[in-house]
Amino acid sequence: MMQFTHTAPPPPPLQPNGHGLGLGLYLDAGARRVAAQQGWAGSFIPSTSKISLGNLNSTGCMEQLLVHCANAIEANDATLTQQILWVLNNIAPADGDSNQRLTAAFLCALVSRASRTGACKAVTAAVAAAVEPAALHVHRFTAVELASFIDLTPWHRFGYTAANAAIVEAVEGFPVVHIVDLSTTHCMQIPTLIDMLASRAEGPPILRLTVADVAPSAPPPALDMSYEELGAKLINFARSRNMSMDIRVVPTSPADAFTSLVNQLRVQQLVSDGGEALVVNCHMILHTVPDETAGSVSLAQPPFSLRTMLLKSLRTLDPTLVVVVDEDADFTASDVVGRLRAAFNFLWIPYDAVDTFLPKGSEQRRWYEAEVGWKVENVLAQEGVERVERQEDRARWGQRMRGAGFRELVLGEEAAGEVKAMLNEHAAGWGMKREDDDLVLTWKGHNVVFTSAWVPS
């Protein structure tokens, strides 16, 4: 590709008409090392190829640059980092096309990482000053706002629809339905579930809802409302559907595998009469439970992660149904470059999708992209328990569930049909396919989110 040498030929001549002439960009990891050792006394020179501006904008190139940048940061190579950041900064404006936006988000995350790993006190102080407001600036949705925000894409709605269909089918005949909603989306799934349960043939059941309140460490979206208020609204809504409902909010945390929640469920189970269907609905939250790579956690014995522990303890509750909805990606690589690649090759999807229907200046789009940006930042810049975006792919979750003593249910035609109908209302790029027994949401053929249903085996 290119090399750094110490002979310093004059810079390439100016080509006033050069449509093919690009920003000369010559980066190579191998050469970089050499050059860095030699202290960058000379300049580096175009040797063989140039990446034209056109190519520079390609995703492949951007990914390469980001990888180089991450490597440079890991190697503590200030100069190279600076240079690549400069280039990236120029080719990836945060208001550019979807790829540029994606890259800009990664760029921010890398800068954030660089500042985090930096040892300099002054920086740390400055960071601390800057970070706090940043956290405050995550948009806090009102419930109504969040409802319409969630509906922008099928990202969440896909899981809701498929899960609801599976739940309604599983709890058929039960007079009391107990839903444990483990979710990062603040009960946005529940109204449609209430609606479906309320209109089931044998009449509405009594609905018990247990909500995990993971407030302090919750990933976005953030809700501008307490769960008590939210619960009141849900109860009110259920009442309007002629269904009685109660709600219990349990403060808990994925960092300790929802121990307090599971314990409380266990106690309740002791007193329940058995006529109750227990459904654990895990919507995009299981990946926030520390996995094996999350480092030492005192709670878990070495061979087991908290993630395994949680699934096993869910199994002991003997639930009627466990629904697992999560993103079909793997962000568990221990090295940042691996995660960068994985995230880059997955998180282009929201940018690409949102580009099809929301205008660039739109507020919702900003929220949407800010949320993705949060995710990127978490994946790249955070380590240890701070890093909660630890997605695993569908197959891995299947293994885990089976390992914990669950058997997979086939999501029925009903679920598939509802999902298809829902997807018809969205952009043409969304699709659905079956993989094994799961339903998988796709964007332009790429897996996005999977839904799988499990029962104790």
Place this chain on the structure above:
Amino acid sequence: MPTNPTEAEAEAEAGQGQVAPAPAPVKKKRNPPGTPDPDAEVIALSPGTLMATNRFVCEVCGKGFQRDQNLQLHRRGHNLPWRLRQRGPGAAPPRRRVYVCPESTCVHHSPARALGDLTGIKKHFCRKHGEKRWACPRCGKRYAVQADLKAHAKTCGTREYRCDCGTLFTRKDSFVTHRAFCGALVEETGRVLAVPPPPSPRPPDLEADENVDKDNEMEKEQDDNEASPLAEADEPQQGQEVVEEPPPPPPPQCPPSPPPPPPKEQHHPVLANVDEQDMVAVAEPAVATKQEEEDEQDEDVCFQEADGFQDAGAGLEDSKLLDNDTPMLPCFLPSPSEAIGADGSSTGCGTSSSISGSIVPATTTTTSTFAGLFASVTTSSTPQSRSLRDLIGVDPTFLCLAIGAPSSLFPQPNASDPCSFAPPPAPHMSATALLQKAAEVGASQSSSSFLKEFGLNTSTSSAPSSKLSQARFTGNNTPPSQLPQARFVDNTPPAKLPHRMFTQNSAQQQWRHRSSQQMEMEPGPMLPGGLGLGLTYDSGNPGLPDLLTGPSSSLYGPKPATLDFLGLGIGGTMAGSTANGGLPALMVGRELDMGPAPAPAPWEETTRTTTNGRRRTIL
């Protein structure tokens, strides 16, 4: 390009010569998509041809036709030689033609899945691989083929759900979710509680029923529910609305992205904001009105800003750049969090433009250089060509690194006075913003001394300077291409970025001066490698952490070369490095815009600059 061998054709012809009538009815039957008659002639048309509206143009009058035969008929009118294909009784009936999609990844690219008619392939190509230019003004759904939009418009809104708050939904699940959390429900059930509960769950499809119920109640409570007029509209009326209102097909060229102020402003709220507002209105009327006011104010700000900006732009006749920028302005405005006082922001805008006015000569030089290189880029700051810009992926601001930035150098007195900055837009505190914060920490400590050191512009004394930069910062949200950092401001995810590299704004004024002064002050490290990228810095301090050091420590300290990282001081630095032959390849792009300007040796330049601070930074 027929892919079928000619022998197939001959065969077909031979066969048809004998039994002409027999295959005819078969041919009438339309093949299902993607399973062409194996004997058919496969035609592959280029995307250009497929998208062309008039492929056949009369050479006399220039009139275009979609079909050759129509052109031939037309030529007959000109008394030109014409040629109509005639199907005599003995002639072979035309062979069936099938068309493949030019998109190589498409299933219909393979001749085996070719589509049976030309219109079909055109529409397919448009729908699947074309831009969806036609948006439904009602629900926002987009279509690539205008006919699809028309078809959609007939049904759009007929099957929809309406909340009592006035919000419309096309999907039941959206409606149900909204309904659960909407304040309107609270009212309803509050009343319901007094009355016996509804006998059965209301079938949500029958919204009309509900609306009727609701209407009665609404009449009583109309005073506090601004949505009630809407809610009162009964279904048929609504249907009429659809028919009457039907949106003139959106201007084809209108890009969705940068909404030009007035029309979009209307369109937008209808989809999103108004809804929320209405909902709030139901719950808490007081808040709603407040919001309304805010919104209005927002709009005012919008227009005022636009006006101000345009005025300013008009003032500077030769500031091409600014003029280009102007149309883009609105798209950065709508953030409600920037509901700054109208005067504040408009002055901010006006100021920045007038500031850049002062640097016009240099600016134009730069742009014109680039004009050749990136003609499209330069134009791309106008909304029309914005998509173009996306296409080529070059951001105009790229060019502006050297252009916009200097404008902050010499703050006009009024630039700082209203301190027209609002807290940065909430959800995406940008990298720059964060960095700036970081920089501020240091700047407040050291900038004054630094400025003194270089005898700079007294108006940027320490405290104002940090403030000022911030003011610019938010002000600059609006004229995006003016400043490279503006784009950072706008929507970078909320990362925590204390990185100074991007803090162009915060300390850029200083940096700029600094970097050119640098040549003088520290010839040692600069000269050998002399790179604006701060290479010299590295030689001293290889550690990354140092790179990230806040301005307090190294920024104004002994190794300011780093400051030039973003090429802010390029004028000087680049010239210098060129002279030294030590141009970092990374900087090539940068160098381009320096090209036309005479590249003085850094020493010359700095001496000149000390006398005239303004010019220096741009050269």
